[in-house]
Amino acid sequence: MPDGKTHFAVGVMGAATAVGLAFSLPPPWPGAVAVGSLLGLVITPDMDIDAATYTEWLLSRVPLAGWLFQVVFYGYGLLFRHRGLSHHWLIGTASRMTYTAAAVMVMAVFVVGIAALRAGVAQDLVTPAAVWLVRSAHPGLLLGWWLQDLLHVVLDAL
Secondary structure, eight states, X not given: OOOHHHHHHHHHHHHHHHHHXXXXXXXXXXXXXXXXXXXXXXXXXXXXXSSOOHHXXXXXXXXXXXXXHHXXXXXXXXXXXXXXXXGSTTHHHHHHHXXXXXXXXXXXXXXXXXXXXXXXXXXXXXXXXXXXXXXXXXXXXXXXXXXXXXXXXXXXXX
């Protein structure tokens, strides 16, 4: 079973390959695959372990970002046991995408809500954020993320 550094190195090579192949498709596919690959490289199936992952360790070098990332994904580790459904080639990816989307929604509503309250503007905060999130889910983003997760699960099986 490979360690975090190996997963990361193989993930970087997989992302480069996927993005390179995506350049044969029209825009916005290459960019969407790149973003999805990056998300899959950072938000890995190992988000379910108690200790920090290699990517969390890397992010901890960035003040506030690493701490915020660990706080946000702490709940994911409580929801799944290690190498359970979170490592399923389809359910695991869908669970991390859903969890990430929910976390982004909560943060967006919080930030927009504070701005709306300060500006004295009463408006529906959830619907615009939800519409944006659904529209931003390009199939290439989903594909790039899923390929990263598939690489991770295959490496764990070796």
